[in-house]
Amino acid sequence: MLNTILTDNQDHFPMVFRKASQCLQLVFGMAVKEVDPREHIYVLVPTLGLAYEVMQSSAQSMPKAGLRVLVLSLIIRNGDCAPEEVVWETLSRMGACPGKEHSVSGDPRELLTHVWVQEDYLVYRQVPDSDPARYEFLWGPWAYVETSKWQVTVYLLRINERFSRVFPSLSAEAEREEEDGP
Known part of the structure; x- marks a missing residue:
């Protein structure tokens, strides 16, 4: 270098x-x-232990560990079950739109609802008594094996602290928006 x-x-x-x-x-x-x-x-x-299998599989799939932490954190922030629309809205803002091929994560819908569900990182289920049917994401059993909600929360606090130091004007603007409401 x-x-x-x-x-x-x-x-x-x-x-x-x-x-x-x-x-x-x-x-x-x-x-x-x-x-x-x-x-x-x-x-x-x-x-957080989340990238171990990724390191063993291939370098191309390594970035998915960061995406997994994001999805797990969304679940925590939404009371331990994140509505599907919240997850897709957040990922879409990052350029990872469901049903559309993404350069890093492939098809996010396939990754979250099939691959990570089969690997037991996520649970994808219909919201009980929802008509029309709505779906939500929860932590899967394997996510609990590799990390904890506490570790993810601490990690997110560190990221937020770094972000605030690097982009102080954006952080102040986000705080104002949070206080003012939608």
């Missing part, structure tokens, strides 16, 4: 490396840990 990217600005390396590490954690669910300070050797370790 020093020799290729920062050839003329090597003094900026610590800041660039720190920011890149933060992005890896936020987007991919992977933390950068130094294993040999003398030789400056680093490894990627899963955040």
Whole structure:
């Protein structure tokens, strides 16, 4: 990185490396840990335990760990069951629209309602007594094995804190909107 990217600005390396590490954690669910300070050797370790199987399968599926944390956090924020429309609205704002191929996650509808349900990360069920039928997402048994609601909440608080420091004007605007209501 020093020799290729920062050839003329090597003094900026610590800041660039720190920011890149933060992005890896936020987007991919992977933390950068130094294993040999003398030789400056680093490894990627899963955040919240959610990326373990992803690391073993393929590098192309690694970003899905961050998406999984987002969906699990939506479930927590909505009282342990997130209405399907809330999940799709949130993912659509991020460019991952249900039924539409996404460069990172593929088809989000297929991923959430089939793949992660089969892998027991999520439960996708009809809301009882809903007519017309409405659906919701809940944490699946395997999500509880790999992490906890407490760990996801702490992780989200860290992300929010970092976001507030990096984008203070956006954070202040979001706070005002929250106070003013819709």
